[in-house]
Amino acid sequence: MTAERYNPRESEAKWQNVWETRKTFQTSNDDTRPKYYVLEMFPYPSGRIHMGHVRNYAMGDVVARYKRARGFNVLHPMGWDAFGMPAENAAMQNKSHPARWTYANIATMRGQLKSMGLSLDWSREIATCDPSYYRHQQKMFLDFLAAGLVDRKRSKVNWDPDDHTVLANEQVIDGRGWRSGAIVEQRELTQWFLKISDYSQELLDGLDGLDRWPEKVRLMQRNWIGRSEGLMIRFEVDGSTAPSGITELEIFTTRPDTLFGAKFMAIAPDHPIASAAAAENSELKAFIEECRKGGTSVAAIETAEKIGYDTGIRVQHPFDSNWQLPVYVANFVLMDYGTGAIFGCPAHDQRDLDFVNKYGLGNTPVVCPPDIRPDDFKVTDVAFDGEGRLINSRFLDGMSIPDAKEEVARRLETVVLGNRSQAKRQINFKLRDWGISRQRYWGCPIPVIHCDACGVVPVPVGDLPVQLPDDVTFDQPGNALERHPTWKSVSCPSCGAAARRETDTMDTFVDSSWYFARFTDPWIAEQPTNQLAANHWLPVDQYIGGIEHAILHLLYSRFFTRAMKRTGHCDISEPFRGLFTQGMVVHETYRGRDGGWFTPNEIKFVTDSSGRHAYSLETGEEVTIGSSEKMSKSKRNTVDPDDIIGTFGADTARWFMLSDSPPERDVAWTEEGVQGSARYVQQLWRLVNDLSEFAAPVGTSVLTAMNVQANAVRKATHTHLARVEESIGRLRFNTAIAEIRKLSNTLISSIAGIETEVTDAAVKAAYREAADVLVRMFAPMMPHLAEECWSVLGHTSPVSESSWPTLNPDLTINDMITLPIQINGKKRGELTIEADADNASIERETLKLEAIQRALSGQSVKKFIVVPKRIVNVVI
């Protein structure tokens, strides 16, 4: 009866082979079952997989295996986000080639992923650095160009001085490059842009429909898109105060209601009027220089002191020709938002208030809070931006803010200034166009040619792909394509004259903006997508990845899918129907007295009455146990998945990753926790072996349970099955695991008393059912162990090919239930009664309870509250 210990090393390799031979996880595009597309964010081939990958792919695999068992045709592919800077850095260090480094890493990591036993369709594997992938990206770039979705313009860009390349706005975090961490500089360059801002409103509206996305991510995208409604107003310039030719100043405001509180105008240092005025004023010129210098450094942004310079220019107030306002150049006004000019109303805008307090321009409140008398309302250091009624504003007095906004808009729309309305309603967005030019070698070449005569000429589709040359060197920084001796030189496709290839490559976020579509038919050579397959499989039903892509990747993909729709590559707009963002894997940190970090492998632990202590294995020195932080090389708190899988097996690693912590939260990797999971693997193995001896043969049907014991087993089986289904459905893997453990605990106690054998047919049938259900329940989490158990139970085909157990809802309902009885909301007793008892009998039986009688101590009952099947509350 005692089975040998389960040996994960042998079993896992064995079953991985079986799955591969049987092509269990290969997915056909012509399958009539309902489709389900589950995808985890594909990895960057950095070298080896880390615990974050293990967690991400374990979760995706549970979903994939569960949905497959439930009868869906599941698409679960894997690929490589293979272009990018680290490959070039590695090539530079090793005097090698980025491709060699990348493909070697892919081979290693593919092997590691396979050792996890993931139910992936490897026949669909893609790598974005492969010409068979990026040629299609080039084709789509040309289609986007033809459709007017691409722009080439000279603009101020974020320059990363370490990586020698440009970064998109989304890739600048706290003034630093997202990858290099270098402080980003501003440079003026001609760059390629994808016109994501054309879709600002659509991308914003689309968020409302993404009800299976985390609210947090939707909010972040909403803020990033940054819609605001307001009014563009042109102020007439007093010609006697301004350089010649300047007649008006156009501003954007969301608070036209506060126009009578205006104290000054402010324009950005790069504003054309500022430049014009600076041409005649060297002091102003110096001030503008100063603003530019300070503008981008982290320190300058943090201190954010508001400084300004009065240009001497004066403008007319739109509602009072006798009222003039001074025009300042101010460092806090941004040229690339709105018109690069504002009017300042200090009483109701903190920034403007700081500014006037510094330059002594005063303030006039024009919106009065509801609970203050207008005469008493003064603003000194804190601007008021709440609700209220208009004051000190002539014809607006007494109005609400929305009414006043409307009134100002209505009036100024009808005023004509220089042949046009003085004001027009305007919606602005923070979202900027997506700069995709990168001055790097290891990326997808932008397929255009520059001809002196014809300008920018697209590469003819027949000439695609524009392939990266192999003979490149990385002995110096910068773009290897730029210094290649011949690659650039081509003849113009249009006129045949000597011309130059574009040497910029695409941002790697372009590569990841459509890979999910390519997976639906990665074989098609003529087109980026097979429309039929793409429209069938997309959107991705469940996408799983890290929160760090909340804006970058997830916003770009939403845009790119719309652009693909517009250019006829697919017929959907939203790529990801359901999104789940998983938490990080964290680990304790260990630090020696000298501040050096220790890896978990270099530590031994001692727990005594004074608590848990860590000591260096080598020197015996006591080491400080620090907080749990994201696993990182710098803090040396990493654990290598290979070691774990080698020691405990993939199932243990997967199980541990899914238990305890809710998936969206960080999980702390602990040695004790892993050992707990490993123990459970053996416990299940013993249980299933025992059950196989007591259970009826495979295929014995359980029609009726004829006795109490069989019935109890069946009820436990179906009750926990129902909860596991519910938990997996909500991606609550931790509670699914708790329910599986409850069932196995129940079964362990149930068979504990059995001495020799079971003779009762009903009980044998119930154990057969319980064992078969149990194994299929944990199969998505621990697929290898499940296969081994399934086979012990006498099944001949793999559990990965069998269907999910059928729930019998009748067995989750009890005839008798136990209701807690409260008196005035405090629990005083319990009542066990028929589940279908009516309220009258519940009340009658409640009053018979001794504990209740005692608690009542003769007082009369005011009210009886019976919540069916939940609780009884007696109010006295």
Place this chain on the structure above:
RNA sequence: GCGGACGUGGCGGAAUUGGUAGACGCAAGGGACUUAAAAUCCCUCGGGACUCCCGUACGGGUUCGAUUCCCGUCGUCCGCACCA
């Protein structure tokens, strides 16, 4: 500064979404088996003045009933950051 999330035993967390707070696990303590260890099994495990009372950061409110809803305070974490 603006926006958001969260706060439950020694620890990770659960609570059918307003109905028995602490499921499941980790750690710890006690015991059995063993020459011993590992493995395994059994018991205890929020606090207390222990037929009862207190307890879900703190203070209030709504309710028959609040971990859950509302208001305020404190704390932690995250995102955006001069966006007019």
